Amino acid sequence: MNLFRSSLGALLVVGIALGGCKKEDSDQPESTGKEKISLAFVTNGPANFWTIATAGVNAAAKDFDCNTDVRLPNGLVDQNRVLEDLLARNVDGIAVSPIDGENQNGKINEAAGRTHLITHDSDAPGSDRLMYIGMDNYTAGRMCGELVKEAMPDGGEVIIFIGRLEQANAKLRRQGTIDELLGRDFDPTNYDSPNARLEGNGFVILDTRTDDFTQAGSQSQAEDALARYPEIDGMIGLFAYNPPAILNALRGADKLDQVTVIGFDEDEDTLEGIKDGHIFGTIVQNPYMYGYESIRILAALAREDMSVIPEDGFLDIPARKIVKANVDDFHAELRKLMGED
């Protein structure tokens, strides 16, 4: 009986280990099949933003007849590991949004030496990547600053919320916003410390709060800011989940419409907030096209068509301003892309 039970236990373990993986058995022959190209799209973390990009990836996978795999790593170390695993799998191309473009060059070059590698969303300029697909984050930041100026023509005290400042796109986006607000010249090499209080051009930037990539963290940061600066005029949220978190905090403090909110990206709540008039506007990127174009280009590269790479190595997918006037059209377009209609 005892022997029976212990063997049962051992069998159970092995069975589940096998069963857990077997689930994937059905897709396996497809993804290792050499006749069909297999491509990978690696993000900089799990976020709603990437759900939209995934829709683009899936659409391109159909259009260009390839297998795609979207990986959402958890931080820099994990992203490196995911790249290694994809290389071990001999994928035909990788599009990655590097978390630290400067210091990850070694790993990016390792990948670029073994397969077609392009960057999207955030670039690694010094690396061997073939090209970058995305927008100029500094310019987008300046557009965000313009929205703030439109919403607050007399200036005022504002605070900036952002997930983390470690990746290039975040740094540039924040800096563009600050430079525009303070009326500085166009210079993407500027950098202001997050804790510095900055003044100029009628605006006071009280602080930049980071929240380590969580909406709950962002909301509590916004609540604390409201407690600390009860007279604050404007709140700027630069990562997709920041504007909804700010709205929640304002709702809780009963201060909706008393504080001007400017956002970034196209979270559902952000768009609803613009419709309801609680958010003045948002700057949207086009994650769907990041996904779609990444796969289109990688598929061509895998078929040895190098002509898809632009001369300057940059495929610009420009940002757009969304305010009350165009939010409905934009929302409808987004729903269509996501197949929700």
Next chain:
Amino acid sequence: MIKLLGILALLFAVCATTAKLNPDFLGVYNIQNVVRWTSLFGIISIGAAFVIITGGIDLSIGSVVGLVGCVMPILLVNKGWPAWLMLLAVMGMALLIGLIHGLLITKMRLQPFVVTLCGLLIYRGIGRWITNDRTIGFGSEFNDNLRLVATGKVHIPGLNGFAMPVPAFILIALVIVSALFLNRTIWGRHLLALGRSEEAARYSGIRTDRLVILAYVICSGMAGIAGILFALDANAVQPASHGSFYELYAIAAAVLGGCSLRGGEGSIIGVVIGAAIMRVLYNSINLLGIPTQLEFAIIGSVILLGVVADEIVRRALRNRAARKRLKRGNE
């Protein structure tokens, strides 16, 4: 011994399944990567095992890894310290952290969970503060010298192009020293004894406080060594997330490897196999294209099953022994 065989079988099962579904798993490049990751996580897991054997816990491992990673580029790149001095400084810092934990736990009689939970928060906060939350790195200057400690490989003749990652040698050295310490020295035996019952150990003349402090120093020291390797390997450190949750991986590997959270039990080899299972699982999830979102669920399930199977085997053995005793008594 049976326990070791069981966990080895689990490792083998996961490897065999992955290799069957995707032969790329056995590619030289992939095996080298898995060995490297196993070495890095194996080191912190050994540290965690020492603390768990005393019946304690260390939740600050990941934050120590993070803080070490933050301090290294600051000293090396910003302050221009020589590499040996920087390494000495961060190791000193890690050992000091362990000493403080140990003293607070033994002399102030604070609970290990609380002390190291506070440590988790404090070191993470300090790391983020001294770096201003910006990712910092080593640039390309150290690629061909210092970083080789983590990224270098040594060709093994006759192994079909396989080159052993340097961290694996470090792990092997640490395993040998730790296993000898735990099993062949009087202090190691005392450590196991105090884990079973601290009071009994104290009454039999063992200076338990010193041993508990030593366990925490070893744990933070291992986190320091691994922290150095993790930072050099990634070449960049994200202050807010570098190393976060690593303590849980280390604890899981230790438990999977046969340590009991009640203390008094554990084998160093088992813990390293436990760490290997976790890394192979992560690797196979990517290799088989299983959605990232399921990662934690799969790893959690396999650990749970391993522990459940272990408990079943343990009970079976205990029953059999009891029945034998009964039989002998009857005779």
